[in-house]
Amino acid sequence: xxxxxxxxxxxxxxxxxxxxxxxxxxxxxxxxxxxxxxxxxxxxxxxxxxxxxxxxxxxxxxxxxxxxxxxxxxxxxxxxxxxxxxxxxxxxxxxxxxxxxxxxxxxxxxxxxxxxxxxxxxxxxxxxxxxxxxxxxxxxxxxxxxxxxxxxxxxxxxxxxxxxxxxxxxxxxxxxxxxxxxxxxxxxxxxxxxxxxxxxxxxxxxxxxxxxxxxxxxxxxxxxxxxxxxxxxxxxxxxxxxxxxxxxxxxxxxxxxxxxxxxxxxxxxxxxxxxxxxxxxxxxxxxxxxxxxxxxxxxxxxxxxxxxxxxxxxxxxxxxxxxxxxxxxxxxxxxxxxxxxxxxxxxxxxxxxxxxxxxxxxxxxxxxxxxxxxxxxxxxxxxxxxxxxxxxxxxxxxxxxxxxxxxxxxxxxxxxxxxxxxxxxxxxxxxxxxxxxxxxxxxxxxxxxxxxxxxxxxxxxxxxxxxxxxxxxxxxxxxxxxxxxxxxxxxxxxxxxxxxxxxxxxxxxxxx
Amino acid sequence: xxxxxxxxxxxxxxxxxxxxxxxxxxxxxxxxxxxxxxxxxxxxxxxxxxxxxxxxxxxxxxxxxxxxxxxxxxxxxxxxxxxxxxxxxxxxxxxxxxxxxxxxxxxxxxxxxxxxxxxxxxxxxxxxxxxxxxxxxxxxxxxxxxxxxxxxxxxxxxxxxxxxxxxxxxxxxxxxxxx
Amino acid sequence: xxxxxxxxxxxxxxxxxxxxxxxxxxxxxxxxxxxxxxxxxxxxxxxxxxxxxxxxxxxxxxxxxxxxxxxxxxxxxxxxxxxxxxxxxxxxxxxxxxxxxxxxxxxxxxxxxxxxxxxxxxxxxxxxxxxxxxxxxxxxxxxxxxxxxxxxxxxxxxxxxxxxxxxxxxxxxxxxxxxxxxxxxxxxxxxxxxxxxxxxxxxxxxxxxxxxxxxxxxxxxxxxxxxxxxxxxxxxxxxxxxxxxxxxxxxxxxxxxxxxxxxxxxxxxx
Numbered sequence: 001x002x003x004x005x006x007x008x009x010x011x012x013x014x015x016x017x018x019x020x021x022x023x024x025x026x027x028x029x030x031x032x033x034x035x036x037x038x039x040x041x042x043x044x045x046x047x048x049x050x051x052x053x054x055x056x057x058x059x060x061x062x063x064x065x066x067x068x069x070x071x072x073x074x075x076x077x078x079x080x081x082x083x084x085x086x087x088x089x090x091x092x093x094x095x096x097x098x099x100x101x102x103x104x105x106x107x108x109x110x111x112x113x114x115x116x117x118x119x120x121x122x123x124x125x126x127x128x129x130x131x132x133x134x135x136x137x138x139x140x141x142x143x144x145x146x147x148x149x150x151x152x153x154x155x156x157x158x159x160x161x162x163x164x165x166x167x168x169x170x171x172x173x174x175x176x177x178x179x180x181x182x183x184x185x186x187x188x189x190x191x192x193x194x195x196x197x198x199x200x201x202x203x204x205x206x207x208x209x210x211x212x213x214x215x216x217x218x219x220x221x222x223x224x225x226x227x228x229x230x231x232x233x234x235x236x237x238x239x240x241x242x243x244x245x246x247x248x249x250x251x252x253x254x255x256x257x258x259x260x261x262x263x264x265x266x267x268x269x270x271x272x273x274x275x276x277x278x279x280x281x282x283x284x285x286x287x288x289x290x291x292x293x294x295x296x297x298x299x300x301x302x303x304x305x306x307x308x309x310x311x312x313x314x315x316x317x318x319x320x321x322x323x324x325x326x327x328x329x330x331x332x333x334x335x336x337x338x339x340x341x342x343x344x345x346x347x348x349x350x351x352x353x354x355x356x357x358x359x360x361x362x363x364x365x366x367x368x369x370x371x372x373x374x375x376x377x378x379x380x381x382x383x384x385x386x387x388x389x390x391x392x393x394x395x396x397x398x399x400x401x402x403x404x405x406x407x408x409x410x411x412x413x414x415x416x417x418x419x420x421x422x423x424x425x426x427x428x429x430x431x432x433x434x435x436x437x438x439x440x441x442x443x444x445x446x447x448x449x450x451x452x453x454x455x456x457x458x459x460x461x462x463x464x465x466x467x468x469x470x471x472x473x474x475x476x477x478x479x480x481x482x483x484x485x486x487x488x489x490x491x492x493x494x495x496x497x498x499x500x501x502x503x504x505x506x507x508x509x510x511x512x
Numbered sequence: 513x514x515x516x517x518x519x520x521x522x523x524x525x526x527x528x529x530x531x532x533x534x535x536x537x538x539x540x541x542x543x544x545x546x547x548x549x550x551x552x553x554x555x556x557x558x559x560x561x562x563x564x565x566x567x568x569x570x571x572x573x574x575x576x577x578x579x580x581x582x583x584x585x586x587x588x589x590x591x592x593x594x595x596x597x598x599x600x601x602x603x604x605x606x607x608x609x610x611x612x613x614x615x616x617x618x619x620x621x622x623x624x625x626x627x628x629x630x631x632x633x634x635x636x637x638x639x640x641x642x643x644x645x646x647x648x649x650x651x652x653x654x655x656x657x658x659x660x661x662x663x664x665x666x667x668x669x670x671x672x673x674x675x676x677x678x679x680x681x682x683x684x685x686x687x688x689x690x691x
Numbered sequence: 692x693x694x695x696x697x698x699x700x701x702x703x704x705x706x707x708x709x710x711x712x713x714x715x716x717x718x719x720x721x722x723x724x725x726x727x728x729x730x731x732x733x734x735x736x737x738x739x740x741x742x743x744x745x746x747x748x749x750x751x752x753x754x755x756x757x758x759x760x761x762x763x764x765x766x767x768x769x770x771x772x773x774x775x776x777x778x779x780x781x782x783x784x785x786x787x788x789x790x791x792x793x794x795x796x797x798x799x800x801x802x803x804x805x806x807x808x809x810x811x812x813x814x815x816x817x818x819x820x821x822x823x824x825x826x827x828x829x830x831x832x833x834x835x836x837x838x839x840x841x842x843x844x845x846x847x848x849x850x851x852x853x854x855x856x857x858x859x860x861x862x863x864x865x866x867x868x869x870x871x872x873x874x875x876x877x878x879x880x881x882x883x884x885x886x887x888x889x890x891x892x893x894x895x896x897x898x899x900x901x902x903x904x905x906x907x908x909x910x911x912x913x914x915x916x917x918x919x920x921x922x923x924x925x926x927x928x929x930x931x932x933x934x935x936x937x938x939x940x941x942x943x944x945x946x947x948x949x950x951x952x953x954x955x956x957x958x959x960x961x
Contacts, residue, residue: 050834051833051856052830053832059759059820059829060826062817062820062821063817063821117816121816121857122813122816122830122856122857122859123813123814126815129812133795134794135647135793135794136648137645137792138792138818139792140792140794153667159674160673163674189682190681196676199677199680200673200677202673203669203670203672206666207666210662210663210666229788229792446821450826578896580893580897580898581872581892582874582892582893582898582899582905583900583905585898606897607897638895641804641927644791
């Protein structure tokens, strides 16, 4: 193992620049995030004071968007495991620039997701009862054990590969004394010697192997919170694998989003190349199709068997009370991302340019106009309104759908020229879609009539939305602060790449 | 204000009743019964109704009742003969520990009385309530413990590697970097 | 942090001891001299007239907060002419999904089979509410209004008064009355009002009463063509229901329910 050079190379300057300089944009972002978190804290204090009655929850739908957030964030936390651990174990070299960002996502998603359960508890001060009197038979206890184990593991797995970079930072002049002291302590005397390398590789290798089954167990036991009950839509045998696939899917999307954001903001094009996005795009597409497969399998099985409670649920999802959200989720989260990840590889899309009416800018403008009209009419006057200026509401809806389709087709050739943007947009859509999917999993099964009474309804209140926003803000804040303190790219691993790898680092950069 | 005279009359009525009840002479029932029988075997009870003074009460109706936590159920009756003795029988098929009560309802002249006996009926299999498991069995617990243990041991191993890295630093002279 | 843990432990240790004792008691062993109770409730759907006085009596008895309904009366129908009302209390399942999933052992079976809740232990996770297939549980979403009557009560899981914010509530089969040899509040009001639709007793003794008469449980169940609600789920509930359609066939002494207010002019109506 060649000893690494602890001097900074010139091409690595962009990675270290954020640690040394903070522009006004950074402070503005921090201020905004702290503002959102402040509102969330106020909302939680209100909830502590008055009780969970400030939420929209009721005796029939007693779990809502807090649990949705919990499942979502734990799902996102599978990012690090896949990229870092599986790709490391299989020896995929292209993972090198991405691993730290992925591992950081895991840690922070866990740090934000696990407390969502505390937020949902009626007596959070009795949390220790779970540890003192925990019943091993309860899926919640499996959750506690699993998530604690995963959190510890991902912290270790984030920290170990950081050590050489921390040593480099320790030896880089220009940091404030407390930061220098932080780096020095965390670098635990790394000198880059062969023996130290050997120890480090042993540690990282062991963690990479053990963290994979731990991560799989985490989202499996989260799924069993639902799967072990007797409710329609929950009591499914495939929930374990279903949730794991969904988690990895969410996780990849989160990584792509984070990569896209930091690549643009910190000018990391040299490290995060279109090739990385393309490969992650393949992974995203694979998981997308896998998730579609599981979803179809689930819904087809229960609708074919046609037990009354299942059919009631399916009708509500496909046609009834939850249909709008369901179809938005399906199109935004499952169909569109698949199209967007595939598009850059389809030359046939270029033929769309020749269609005279499909100019991107006018088509998009028309679609936005019709969409806002439709939304405005729906929330403003409601669908009962017969017509606006002689045009009926149905016509407006149809026109909105048509122009939206036209805009998508017009934009496809544009996206084909911008593969990175295409994949990043796909990942954003996946994040939104998967949050909606978790909602679709949690709420409709509780709204279902259990004992011959009507469907219950649930409308989240400002408290729940504020705390949700604060959770996302906390995640972004932690990540931004991490990017300020530690390099986002694992420099020593990139340097260590075999001779062929630097080629991919220097492939031509496409404007993103 | 109609309630006041009604209330007064009721109290008066109770007082008269109580007074007359006290006039009824006390009786007692003595009971001979087996303490254990087989399933379906006839439980023969010999009940004797006597006044407090010991004189037998003939021609009285004695009821045999099953006594339970929520009440009593009459399952038979018999009349006492000249010696105040009545024979009552019952066959039991469902209750393993049967509490039987032979009761004399009482007349205006004779006070009510009863005697209880507990009979164990062998051979009755009470449908046991289903007992759910409250924790995984020892096999599962051991497997879980071993799995979790191996995970945390791996963590400790990884942490030990960090410790070795730190220790290694002590061996190299301070400030020296190996190239 | 430590103070919280210490107070938490101190508050829950007596309950822990009680729970340990409760778990230690073995149910249903025949042949022992001491009697093992197996409480069951039988609800005669032919006699129930849907007046919901049982709900109100239960609410009054337990000072139930937030108009929670611990016994809910549903309107059901076999067909458009054969409507009936179905009171559904907590079914006190022998294989209770709620007890299975509680992470802290706050809900448990007492030795007689009644499912109770320890409100000093409950952390308000509401997993039991998600798991119950009968929708029997309610949650105290905010601080319950504390009436003066409440302050005289000594809290126990059998009689969970005063009520606690952030914990789960449900029917306790009036365990506090049953302990003293009385009958559940819903049963007493139903008998007092004349329907006599609710029966209660010890299945091991094969005796149940509706407050007016005492009957053999097996006989009542046989005559009434008894069924259990959602019994295919394998919860083994302790509540039996007697078929509503035997209104004309029943020979029990329960009075016929009052004629429903619907229109009787339909010649096809049985």
